[in-house]
Amino acid sequence: MPRPGVYGHPPADLAEVPDGAVQFSPLVPGSTALEDLAPGSLGSLAVLAPPGTLERRHALALGLRALGAGAPLTVLAPKDRGGSRLARELSAFGCRLDETAKRHHRIVRTVRPEAPTGLDDAVAEGAGRLMPELGLWSQPGIFSWNRIDPGTALLIAHLPPLSGRGADLGCGLGVLARAVLASPTVTALALVDNDRRAVAAARRNVEDPRASFAWKDARATDAVPERLDFVVMNPPFHDGGAEDRALGQAFIRRAAAALRPGGTLWLTANTHLPYEATLGEVFREVTPRAAANGYKIHEARK
Structure with missing residues (x-):
């Protein structure tokens, strides 16, 4: 029936x-x-x-x-x-x-x-396709589906070589993950996104045996491995078209819970988003690393 x-x-x-x-x-x-x-x-x-x-x-x-x-x-x-x-x-x-x-x-x-x-x-x-100008697979509806998000680009420009086990929360197309995996000292990277289309595109864009993929809400307790050495993210701040600052704050808390003591979070966000208080609540040390074109970068150590 x-x-x-x-x-x-x-x-x-x-x-x-x-x-x-x-x-x-x-x-x-x-x-x-x-x-x-x-x-x-x-x-x-x-x-x-x-x-x-x-x-x-x-x-x-x-x-x-x-x-x-x-x-x-x-x-x-x-x-x-x-x-x-x-x-x-x-x-x-x-x-x-x-x-x-x-x-x-x-x-x-x-x-x-x-x-x-x-x-x-x-x-x-509206189907998934290879975007020749990006050299990446994408699909309409994915965040920043036809361009590199400026916040992600700023984070990539200031990201140092990372090491050990990490996660990319809200991985999107996998642009940030590709930059992270350029470091040979990264041993594993979990890519997590709640958009099925993004995860499917990331699987095609990140062909690296160190990468794993999960179609899950990054805020869920079972979405992210534990005791990670690092987390990178460009967290969402819209829900149903309306700005929701609690989304990014929840991502920050989830990252802190997943990191081992001494682990680091690298975060990019729009300048106007008030994430500093949340970062200060759950991390021992918070350092601004860059700001340009309406975006900011923070490094936070647990």
């Missing part, structure tokens, strides 16, 4: 999600990938649409491909984060729409048409 599904976390008062719905978000570790579903295997789908155009069209096309003909589809997004485009994009797939607005969201209810149009093109445009 076709099962109900949900992509993202739609607000309960804006979209009805049936009990037992299967989660398909790439940002929920352990969830099923929409790409892996057979055509017609979903009986219904509720989607909190991503803000990026390529990522959003990719997810909608995959959802329509997985739904059976006539199966209901509910899609919503904040008006200023893709919601204003939902009706046009779904119409281009051949859907007939019922559109409403509530709580600064656009909500579109439709059903899968008998013969959707343009699905293959949208799936291909």
Whole structure:
């Protein structure tokens, strides 16, 4: 029997999600990938649409491909984060729409048409690909998917050769990990990210036997090895499009818990983020190492 599904976390008062719905978000570790579903295997789908155009069209096309003909589809997004485009994009797939607005969201209810149009093109445009200008594999929706993040670049420029066992929390494409593994005295590096697409790209970008990969929330107690010699990170500070400084603070505390006494954390962050107090709470010694172009680097010793 076709099962109900949900992509993202739609607000309960804006979209009805049936009990037992299967989660398909790439940002929920352990969830099923929409790409892996057979055509017609979903009986219904509720989607909190991503803000990026390529990522959003990719997810909608995959959802329509997985739904059976006539199966209901509910899609919503904040008006200023893709919601204003939902009706046009779904119409281009051949859907007939019922559109409403509530709580600064656009909500579109439709059903899968008998013969959707343009699905293959949208799936291909949002799929993983080799970025020739970066020399890296990436995919729309991953953090800084088509450029090197300036904070990461600043950290790489000031990072000394590291040694021993370490971790890269929120590894993204693996750009920082590649720089860390340039040191021959690094014996192991655990790459951790809560984005399935990022972990898949990092596996292709970091072809080093010293590297291991985990699709997990770095804040989880089982996500990071213990008694590490070093941790590097460019922690996230947005959740659902809104700034959440507690995310980076939680990453700092997780890094401190994973390090051995005397181990070091190398952190890059936007200058305005108030991480110094948290660093001072959980580390014995905190040293600013660089600041440029709106970013800062700290070294912290446990």
